[in-house]
Amino acid sequence: MTTYVYAITGAEHPLRLSGIAGVGNPAAELRTIRTKDLCAVVSDAPEELRAKRRDVAAHQDVQERLLADGPSLPMRFGLIGPDDEQVASALEEAHDTYAQRLEELDGCREYHLKVACDEDDLMLEIARESDEIRRLNDHTRENPGAYDDKVALGELISREVYTRQERARTDIVARLARSAVRTVTGEPTKHHFLNVSFLVERENAIAFSHAVHEEEERRGRTYGFRLYGPLPPYSFV
Amino acid sequence: MTVVQQSKNAPTSGSGSGNLYDVLELILDRGLVIDAFVRVSLVGIEILKIDVRVVVASVDTYLRFAEACNRLDLESGSKAPSQLTELVGEATENGARRKSKGALAGAVEAIGDSLHQGREPEQEEHEEAHTGRKTSATGGRRTARRREED
Secondary structure, three states: OOEEEEEEEEOOOOOOOOOOOOOOOOOOOOEEEEOOOEEEEEEEOOOOOOOEHHHHHHHHHHHHHHHOOOOEEEEOOOEEEOOHHHHHHHHHHOHHHHHHHHHHHOOEEEEEEEEEEOHHHHHHHHHHOOHHHHHHHHHHHHOOOOHHHHHHHHHHHHHHHHHHHHHHHHHHHHHHHOOOOEEEEEOOOOOOOEEEEEEEEHHHHHHHHHHHHHHHHHHHHHEEEEEEEEEOOHHHO | OEEEOOOOOOOOOOHHHHHHHHHHHHHHHOOEOOOOOEEOOOOOOOOOOOOHHHHHOOHHHHHHHHHHHHHOOOOOOOOOOHHHHHHHOOHHHHOHHHHOOOHHHHHHHHHOOOHHHHOOOOOOOOOEOOOOOOOOOOOOHHHOOOEEEO
């Protein structure tokens, strides 16, 4: 039977696992594998486990429960070891690394920020500031067949959109990073030109969320912010 | 700003899953791994990442931007014909405007199906957390870069 690994904690962690269950259907029972200083929270790995909503939620719930009582290193969803013995030896082998990370993350949580940009608002802003764009816009509106001018117009706008978003990305991250311990920037997605995670100390959480709020106010209605947290520090382990 | 607080203590399974979708990329794509161990196959699950630089620099995108710009009312600064704006009024102010799809979003959509497609609030428990077709090589999870700052 293979072993699904949820998280790694220090040996002193209370590990209150009652009332929550693991991945799989029926849900696997949670148990612990202990070494001298560390502890892995595991369960039997269900056969043919896939990333179903219920399973991802179970994985996440284990993290939340553990983090309520002390530092814990969240594993990526779906990590499976050959058996309990090999989980124990993995803990021992990388003992120093895990112990150090647990110490670093003590009292910290992840906050994830997604920022969307309203393209139309941005385009209005861009057009207002460029005579050339307004000229090409008027021209292509009156001459819908003017292909080259359309491409030229689009290219100008596209370049400006990219430059402005890039600048906004850098600015927002730099400003907010001041209230955070560490920062990890992810790739943009279809809906959000900025996806960034911040590691924030518990005592700075309020200041951080104020900073995010201020930043959004400053940016105006072109930009929409969504802040998620506190989360397990997935991006910082 | 929308602040979405995740549950701090999850008394029952699933309690924190309401916003699970929005942080799914963290749970599936980050978190600690042990090198020698295997990971569950995430076939059919694609965290959509795009290389904006590639998308932005295409004639297709240029034309979309040009057409989107042609539709804007640059003089008044409003995005829709004023009559429509008045009719629709404030009801859409908060909801629809954030969802409005600009030229870039449209271009990106052409490249990859989003995970959003499988997302329904009343999604059944047995459904995949996400389904999405594997798409072209624009932004596979494997090629995703991550910058660490500080």
